[in-house]
Amino acid sequence: MGGVIDRRSLLLGAAAAAPLLLGAAPAPAALAAPRARLLRDTVLDPTGLYEVTYSGLPNVASFQQDAILTRGAYQYAAWYAADRSATLARRAISGPGPWERVVLPHRLSAVDSHNTISLGVSRSDGRLHVVMDAHNTRAYYLRSAAGLIDGGVPWAVGSFSAVQRTLEGVELGGITYPQFVDTPDGGLQLSYRTGGSGGGVNELAEYTPAGWARLGAWTSAAGRYTAPNGRTSDSRNMYLHGIGYDARGRLHASFTWREDAAGGVVLCSPGGLSNHDTGYVHSDDRGRTWRTQDGAVAGVTGSASTGSGRRVAWTTPNHVVDPLDVNHALINQESQAVDSTGRIHILISYVPGRFTQCVTNFTAQRISFAYPFHLVRLATGWRKIELPERVAAFGRTRLVLAANDDAYAVLPDGRILAASAASTWTDWRRVYDGAAIDAFGECVVDASRLRSDGLLSVLSQEPSTGTTPSPVHVTDFRLGE
Numbered sequence: 001m002g003g004v005i006d007r008r009s010l011l012l013g014a015a016a017a018a019p020l021l022l023g024a025a026p027a028p029a030a031l032a033a034p035r036a037r038l039l040r041d042t043v044l045d046p047t048g049l050y051e052v053t054y055s056g057l058p059n060v061a062s063f064q065q066d067a068i069l070t071r072g073a074y075q076y077a078a079w080y081a082a083d084r085s086a087t088l089a090r091r092a093i094s095g096p097g098p099w100e101r102v103v104l105p106h107r108l109s110a111v112d113s114h115n116t117i118s119l120g121v122s123r124s125d126g127r128l129h130v131v132m133d134a135h136n137t138r139a140y141y142l143r144s145a146a147g148l149i150d151g152g153v154p155w156a157v158g159s160f161s162a163v164q165r166t167l168e169g170v171e172l173g174g175i176t177y178p179q180f181v182d183t184p185d186g187g188l189q190l191s192y193r194t195g196g197s198g199g200g201v202n203e204l205a206e207y208t209p210a211g212w213a214r215l216g217a218w219t220s221a222a223g224r225y226t227a228p229n230g231r232t233s234d235s236r237n238m239y240l241h242g243i244g245y246d247a248r249g250r251l252h253a254s255f256t257w258r259e260d261a262a263g264g265v266v267l268c269s270p271g272g273l274s275n276h277d278t279g280y281v282h283s284d285d286r287g288r289t290w291r292t293q294d295g296a297v298a299g300v301t302g303s304a305s306t307g308s309g310r311r312v313a314w315t316t317p318n319h320v321v322d323p324l325d326v327n328h329a330l331i332n333q334e335s336q337a338v339d340s341t342g343r344i345h346i347l348i349s350y351v352p353g354r355f356t357q358c359v360t361n362f363t364a365q366r367i368s369f370a371y372p373f374h375l376v377r378l379a380t381g382w383r384k385i386e387l388p389e390r391v392a393a394f395g396r397t398r399l400v401l402a403a404n405d406d407a408y409a410v411l412p413d414g415r416i417l418a419a420s421a422a423s424t425w426t427d428w429r430r431v432y433d434g435a436a437i438d439a440f441g442e443c444v445v446d447a448s449r450l451r452s453d454g455l456l457s458v459l460s461q462e463p464s465t466g467t468t469p470s471p472v473h474v475t476d477f478r479l480g481e
């Protein structure tokens, strides 16, 4: 656990907070409850790069999608080592064997915690793809030879392409938050932002047997937001909580909006954070056409942003699924998961109104008062439940679903809360106290392994001082026993 958290205040905070339960019956007591049992802790690197900027590290950030994933017989992880080398490791999922390391021919170009590494896999040709090191700059990209995932080529740096500034010749320009999404037909997409915070748009590129191609922008920064104080803002960007396909081939995207810097006027206090509202859209044609939950077209990827609002925008009708104004320190890029029946689940966190209606210091007040909330779209509509424990950190919580759709929330300090699908996710409670995890900032998890073999792997990096490197861990939990 991070040393700054006072356990007693945590418990008092939880006891003082009545869970908000809307439209759901209490869980029957007899149902089997989810559990998490610590299995093992492994050190990926005793000396991971430790350089704090924007309250984060270039390793282990909620938005990486993905820093750790499982495909075929292996689990893969990515991080920057102390000398800034982009580094991969894999281990067989069949047993607790060692991590085998591959050092890529690239060193982090800028001390900036946005510049994380994302891993993706194109199943159809068995390639591992790596994109990294971008913050409104051209990203660095490389990919393995075909067949790597299936064991057809050695796990060695020689099995990777040279590092490129394009996607095999496809120019993206300056980007931020590159995130891979594997498609149901074995291809791969890349989600990324062009433009800056407060005035950026989300775009998609797609990898098929024909190679990479840009699909274009699908969100718009335009439109007017009017805040509770009556002031307005005319530019923003969409921050994704997640983007991913369900088993039936629907692409889901959930998000919050952030008003631009000049839009600070929309806040009740300059110390706030100008994120607001939770939105949701989906696509049934691989990200070309986006629809709101009522089926109406919300946007067409690659279309002009102006004129008729033809990209997903703040002004798109009926996209908000949980309204919240700018004054509650809602965090961006938290978490999303889709269950086995295609239901969308979103994890968000903010300072509830019972503590204040006006956050004046978002860092301090998130640490003191922010709670996670689980949003799920049931047949009856969206339902929101406040989890029974504080976030107790500035950072974000990861939501993952087991194969039986039980939900697990990994909090920034390594606590794990869970709710059963059998209770329709109403029985949230702590299933792990975080004792074996000492994480700076936040943790990330391997959502794919959890679904394939019931093991929850949590990636974290220890806090340090100055720029002294610190250990990067993968901690495994056996769930549901």
Ligand SMILES: *[C@@H]1O[C@H](CO)[C@@H](O)[C@H](O)[C@H]1NC(C)=O
Pocket (backbone or CB within 6 Å): 271, 361, 362, 363, 364
């Ligand atoms: C917000 O609180 C933190 C302590 O958590 C403090 O370091 C910082 O100076 C505060 N910021 C402002 C603007 O008061």
